[in-house]
Amino acid sequence: MAPIHADDVTSYQNAQAAAASPCQAPAPAPKDYGNGNPDAPYNPPGARNTDSCLKLNPTGEVVHNYATNGPAPGDLVFRWIHGSVCAAKNTDPRIQVVAYNEDTYVLRENPCVNWEAPFTYLLLGNRGALLIDTGATPEADFYPLRVTVDQILARWCRVRRKSSVPLRVVLTSGEDVAQNQGIGQFADRAQTHVTPLEFSARMEFHGLGSNWRQGLGRIDLGDRVVEVIPTPGTHKDGLSFYDSYTCHLFTGDLLYPGRVQIANDRDYVASLERLQQWKQSHPVKWVMGGHVEMMFIPGRAYPRFSTNRPFEHVLQLEAVAIDEALEHARGAVGTPGVVFRTDFILLNRVSPDEKVYQSAPNLPFVPVPYWISLQ
Amino acid sequence: MPMDLKSLDRRTFLSLPVLSVVLPAVAASMTPKAEAASALPTPAADNGPIDFKRNVPAPGSFPERWICGSPSCMDNHDPPIQVNWYNEHTVFMRQNKAYSFEAPFMHLYFGNERILMIDQGYTQLRTDWPLRDVVDSCIAEWCAKHGRKVEDMELLLAFTHLHDDHYVGINQFYDRPNTRSMGQTHEEMVGFWGMTNYPEERVVLDLGGRNILVMGNPGHVFSEFAYYDTYTQILHTGDMFYRGRCYISFWDKWFASLQRLMKFLEEYPVTHVVGCHVEISRTGQDYPYGITYQPDEAPMHMPVEDLKHAYEVAKTITKPGIYFTGAVFLCNETRDITTIDKIAYAYD
Numbered sequence A: 001m002a003p004i005h006a007d008d009v010t011s012y013q014n015a016q017a018a019a020a021s022p023c024q025a026p027a028p029a030p031k032d033y034g035n036g037n038p039d040a041p042y043n044p045p046g047a048r049n050t051d052s053c054l055k056l057n058p059t060g061e062v063v064h065n066y067a068t069n070g071p072a073p074g075d076l077v078f079r080w081i082h083g084s085v086c087a088a089k090n091t092d093p094r095i096q097v098v099a100y101n102e103d104t105y106v107l108r109e110n111p112c113v114n115w116e117a118p119f120t121y122l123l124l125g126n127r128g129a130l131l132i133d134t135g136a137t138p139e140a141d142f143y144p145l146r147v148t149v150d151q152i153l154a155r156w157c158r159v160r161r162k163s164s165v166p167l168r169v170v171l172t173s174g175e176d177v178a179q180n181q182g183i184g185q186f187a188d189r190a191q192t193h194v195t196p197l198e199f200s201a202r203m204e205f206h207g208l209g210s211n212w213r214q215g216l217g218r219i220d221l222g223d224r225v226v227e228v229i230p231t232p233g234t235h236k237d238g239l240s241f242y243d244s245y246t247c248h249l250f251t252g253d254l255l256y257p258g259r260v261q262i263a264n265d266r267d268y269v270a271s272l273e274r275l276q277q278w279k280q281s282h283p284v285k286w287v288m289g290g291h292v293e294m295m296f297i298p299g300r301a302y303p304r305f306s307t308n309r310p311f312e313h314v315l316q317l318e319a320v321a322i323d324e325a326l327e328h329a330r331g332a333v334g335t336p337g338v339v340f341r342t343d344f345i346l347l348n349r350v351s352p353d354e355k356v357y358q359s360a361p362n363l364p365f366v367p368v369p370y371w372i373s374l375q
Numbered sequence B: 001m002p003m004d005l006k007s008l009d010r011r012t013f014l015s016l017p018v019l020s021v022v023l024p025a026v027a028a029s030m031t032p033k034a035e036a037a038s039a040l041p042t043p044a045a046d047n048g049p050i051d052f053k054r055n056v057p058a059p060g061s062f063p064e065r066w067i068c069g070s071p072s073c074m075d076n077h078d079p080p081i082q083v084n085w086y087n088e089h090t091v092f093m094r095q096n097k098a099y100s101f102e103a104p105f106m107h108l109y110f111g112n113e114r115i116l117m118i119d120q121g122y123t124q125l126r127t128d129w130p131l132r133d134v135v136d137s138c139i140a141e142w143c144a145k146h147g148r149k150v151e152d153m154e155l156l157l158a159f160t161h162l163h164d165d166h167y168v169g170i171n172q173f174y175d176r177p178n179t180r181s182m183g184q185t186h187e188e189m190v191g192f193w194g195m196t197n198y199p200e201e202r203v204v205l206d207l208g209g210r211n212i213l214v215m216g217n218p219g220h221v222f223s224e225f226a227y228y229d230t231y232t233q234i235l236h237t238g239d240m241f242y243r244g245r246c247y248i249s250f251w252d253k254w255f256a257s258l259q260r261l262m263k264f265l266e267e268y269p270v271t272h273v274v275g276c277h278v279e280i281s282r283t284g285q286d287y288p289y290g291i292t293y294q295p296d297e298a299p300m301h302m303p304v305e306d307l308k309h310a311y312e313v314a315k316t317i318t319k320p321g322i323y324f325t326g327a328v329f330l331c332n333e334t335r336d337i338t339t340i341d342k343i344a345y346a347y348d
Helices: A008-020 A145-159 A181-186 A199-205 A265-281 A320-332 A370-374 B010-015 B024-030 B032-039 B131-146 B164-173 B186-192 B251-267 B304-315
Strands: A095-101 A104-109 A119-125 A128-132 A167-170 A192-194 A217-220 A225-230 A239-243 A248-252 A259-262 A286-289 A316-318 A337-340 A345-348 B081-087 B090-095 B105-110 B114-118 B154-158 B179-181 B202-206 B211-216 B225-229 B234-238 B245-248 B272-275 B321-324 B329-332
Touching: A095 A145, A104 A145, A119 A145, A119 A286, A128 A217, A145 A181, A167 A181, A181 A192, A225 A265, A239 A265, A248 A265, A259 A320, A265 A320, A316 A320, A320 A337, A320 A345, B081 B131, B105 B131, B105 B272, B131 B164, B154 B164, B164 B179, B211 B251, B225 B251, B234 B251, B234 B304, B245 B251, B251 B304, B272 B304, B304 B329
Parallel strands: A128 A167, A167 A192, A248 A286, A259 A345, B114 B154, B154 B179, B234 B272, B245 B329
Antiparallel strands: A095 A104, A104 A119, A119 A128, A217 A225, A225 A239, A239 A248, A286 A316, A337 A345, B081 B090, B090 B105, B105 B114, B202 B211, B211 B225, B225 B234, B321 B329
8 A cells, every 4th residue: 555645745845855954844835634734823833743734544654754944843841750769669650751752752761770760762764763772771570661662663653554663773882781781672573673782793783884983874764864973982882863853962971961971081072073063064952861860950960879869950951062061071181080060060080979969169059958969 | 963854854854864874863763654664563474584694695696698779679579677686685677778778777675674776777757668667566576575565665766876877767756655865966965875075985874684885986977876785795886887988087086986996895795896887799899889789798797807907907097098908998088989989981
């Protein structure tokens, strides 16, 4: 059965525009959509990228239009699960799933399953799905990542009238035990490409050869392209992913609202320079890291292993955080120490608990009750 | 010491010493309930006073393994508090690491007239962590076994020092009858033990035939106490010396305390030295501060030789830093440094 295009007229134009510039497309021509006109003035911006424009009772596979003017609509309006006073009595879901939009899902591991509480991203395109990172817990009983991903994909396939969608599992770092532990759950999954963990095999998997640092990988999910940018610095095999649809940059451990542990300062600066250049040629809406460790207090972070973080910073960082991190990382090259910023902390060649209960004198002082920072 | 029981306010009440050895008249007047109860018919005939002075040290046993957390905290099915009856008159308890990463140990010492509880754990609410219920059931069990009435036994709530992982659970006892706390200021605590020369002074607490020696033990913090039970001959050194990272805030005070303990060892036999935490593996690996799973944990109790050896090591320490004695880490005035970890992924 031939696929039905949600808006046949504009798809070609949009595809052309997308080829020229991934996040800029002309406004679509008015059309009868059967299920309401997405260009009607009462719609919020970007309504045509939602399933509310689908025909009622479609008879075949739905092809979604991923061409957008700027970043695709979407938002993170829920508060993240953040553990509890008694970790043993936590009743939150093991994995919190938040739909950023209908083709982008953000998953958080419950801090009471593992204190790292990593974020995992699931991106969907017309011909493929991409899972970025796999969490910190191998046991499916504790952390049912595969089951959760299967459920999201099954639901999404029902809505899009697809029988199945191939999955690709990738990592921001092959060596990071806070992000690679769940990968075993996908080992025997049908229609699934799982990245190898070993360095050269992993680079080859992304089409990055011997000159991998200067390379650029490309993952085509079907009208939605995710680009792979090598960014070593916090891990020697670090990769960042840029999604041309939501215009998010998924940075893993490289840049996130928390205590960023620089593993090699020269590489770290070089990677941030690369992201800064990327930012100039591509729109970046948010930098989406792998963790949240900051409190909602300038320059203060929860300590390692914390299973109760009631006042967390939000996950997303604005793109300007790249410039800020670069500026301060340049100053820190060759000097072991801690750099406190409002939204993140850079640790260069010091213990992971260095100055853990402190902030910088140039940041506004907000007293944190002892029991809030500790328990 | 003139005293009018009718005019007691809370502060005077708390500051009254309970040392029947030192001040028997005062201590006797402190327990009117117990005396009144003795007039009532005794529950069982064969339950005369327990003799805590014979056949010492009383033997006892620690568990093979203490509960030590789990890979996933929310999947931890261990009890909230592990109860270890060391012998029939002594209880050591441990808080589950999935309820608090500090996993502090708490002690119950039963005497003929009183029960001493040392430390109350790190979770405030009884609904979160049922310390009060567990302690009440231990006391009820002991009373049933030894023919006492629960309401006759006074419970004394003491702690090694005023850090929140050692006293926060005290709130659960606020409405418990016949219960007294040693207070939460240095003056109250010292006054409670009747000390006039802290930390040099060593005083005796009589639980009713069972003597507990209380001595000043500063170093980790200024206001800290060590306890010695004459019945089991266990020396409890709190956070001043335990199997893990002894955070030494004041080296001079700590070293002086260690010297006092050395002198104590010459005078009294000690079966085990026990502390408030375990932060180290059987192989000497450091478990970082805050971790909630310690699968290969070292035992909590230590032989006296470990304490003596630490003294030999301490004599050579002249600078701030972290020193490993083979049994414990001595973190000499390291302030905020809570770890010996390095960045795991560093590369050149």
